[in-house]
Amino acid sequence: MGKVYVLREPRKKDWNIYALREAARLKKWFIGTYYSPRLKRLLIAFKPTPGTHVNRLVFEEMNESLLRESYQMVCPPGCGRCCVAKSGAFMLDIEVTKLPPELQLKLEAQPKERILTPGGVVTIYYIGTGPGGRCIFYNAQQRRCMLEAQYGKEAKPIICLIEYCTVFAERNGKKYLKTGYKVTDNGVLMFYRSVGGDEWKAAIRRMARLTERIAKAERRRRKEQQEAQEPRI
Ligand code: SF4
Ligand code: SF4
Structure with a gap:
């Protein structure tokens, strides 16, 4: 039976990027x-x-029984x-090289940052560069990540896989x-309450309001553009 490993707690930016790159390998x-x-x-396992x-x-290394008594995000x-506005998402160089060539080209055109980490230089590619900080891979009409939809979950940046609200x-x-x-001296206490399906769905609807608003505005804009292009008789 395999062992469970969790990422150590974050530190400074250069260390975190190094840790993320190691996590991306797994x-x-x-x-x-x-x-x-x-x-x-939080335990990123x-x-x-x-x-x-x-x-x-x-x-x-972490005892698996600890995960069983924990809340899974x-x-x-x-x-x-997280994707439709102010996404702040980024991809690591080793993730970009695994994408199909046409996507690699798209990413080469994105803003980049080279960061010196304890494991050498890591280049990160910023992808939250669409309107209002939307991720370039987010389709607001379909409400999904097109990287995941087309190439599977592993194509998503590690930061998107491990981070949750x-x-x-x-x-x-x-x-x-x-x-x-x-926030306490030795960690963060988070409080959870068990809920039924209706309350769960209502919470999703509340959280999705921003996406809904942006998707609606996009549809309206497209319609107006179409109407403006139609020949007037
Ligand atoms: S890569 Fe996918 S999951 Fe990550 S921010 Fe973009 S759309 Fe969202
Ligand atoms: S449910 Fe949470 S983690 Fe998922 S997209 Fe919404 S805010 Fe982000």
Whole structure:
């Protein structure tokens, strides 16, 4: 049985980018982001097949039973809030090289930053450069990430896979919504309440309002453009 490893807690930007690049190498073994009330921290967990190299500078081994008592973060389909505006998302160089050539070309045209990390220079490609900071891969009409839709979950940037708003969670088959949090000296306390399907759906609708508004405005703009181009008789 494979061991579970979680990313150590974040530090400074250069270290975090280094840790993210190491995590990107294990992307296909990502099993979820959890909140542990016992440790008062998020656990970004991977379960690589035995024999896989795991960089222990950035990962620590974790008992799997700890994940079972933790809340697993969930991103319900249809929200899109993290992608539709002020996304701030980025891709790492090793992720870009795995994409088809036409997408690599698209990314080469994006703003880039070279960061000196403890593991060497890492180039990051900013993709939240659409209108209002929308991710260039987000389709607001279909409300989905086109990278994932066309090339699978592994094509998504590691930052998008591991980061959550922490509003929605599941534990032992039950759904939970976050009701608040408190920063303490030794971590962050997050409070969750078990909810039924209707309350869960209502929360998704609330979170998706921004996406809905942007998608509507886009449809209106397109219609106006079409009408302006139609010949007048
Ligand atoms: S705000 Fe939460 S539910 Fe919405 S897209 Fe982001 S992570 Fe997913
Ligand atoms: S790559 Fe996908 S998941 Fe990440 S911000 Fe863009 S649309 Fe959202």
